[in-house]
Amino acid sequence: MDAGNLNELRIVGGHLALDLANTVAPRPPAVAEQDFLSDLPATLAWAQRLEIVTPAESEIIDEWPGDTLAEVHHLRALVDEVLAGRELDTLKSRWAEVISRSELVPAQGVGAALIVGTAPSTMLGDRLTVALVDLLRHADLIHLRACPLDEGGCGFLFLDRSRNHSRRWCSMADCGTNVKVKRLTARRRSTNKSRRSR
Numbered sequence: 001m002d003a004g005n006l007n008e009l010r011i012v013g014g015h016l017a018l019d020l021a022n023t024v025a026p027r028p029p030a031v032a033e034q035d036f037l038s039d040l041p042a043t044l045a046w047a048q049r050l051e052i053v054t055p056a057e058s059e060i061i062d063e064w065p066g067d068t069l070a071e072v073h074h075l076r077a078l079v080d081e082v083l084a085g086r087e088l089d090t091l092k093s094r095w096a097e098v099i100s101r102s103e104l105v106p107a108q109g110v111g112a113a114l115i116v117g118t119a120p121s122t123m124l125g126d127r128l129t130v131a132l133v134d135l136l137r138h139a140d141l142i143h144l145r146a147c148p149l150d151e152g153g154c155g156f157l158f159l160d161r162s163r164n165h166s167r168r169w170c171s172m173a174d175c176g177t178n179v180k181v182k183r184l185t186a187r188r189r190s191t192n193k194s195r196r197s198r
Contacts, residue, residue: 010022020076
């Protein structure tokens with residue numbers, strides 16, 4: 001993966017909050033070499049790609065407050081914390097603020113819809129906060145996996161929705177293939193070296 005190109009960022013988490021956590025490569029505990037959300041334009045492009053903001057909403061980027069990027073980075077760090085059962089009070093406080101700014105409107109036919117993040121000043125942070133709460137409330141976290149850093153993976157988080165829940169890599173076409181190629185190359189070198197030493 002070319003970590004310098006946002007278009008090359010794989011969306012593999014299976015949930016928006018996990019895809020937010022996966023915007024640094026490699027993921028902690030490794031030292032990050034690339035932050036895909038390094039500035040506000042990159043963050044906006046990512047938010048559009050994941051349909052967190054609409055094209056019309058993206059046109060009002062000039063109205064986003066200066067601390068939007070810091071807020072997104074804080075929420076990204078909060079993903080790992082709340083998955084580990086820490087900082088739940090922080091998330092609870094943020095969620096209460098978000099709900100107080102949200103609206104319930106009649107849905108098509110029956111019921112109501114929750115409208116979140118209507119103000120440019122809180123739009124992105126509010127929607128990401130709701131996504132993080134949704135991850136904790138609705139995702140089957142028993143199937144949460146991390147692409148194995150110690151085996152050459154990237155550390156990206158993902159929900160294993162494979163039939164037998166044996167998915168190992170964030171993407172077989174990327175990390176899985178790269179690791180297998182490296183192992184095959186190492187085996188061939190080892191075999192060739194032992195043949196030459198005979």
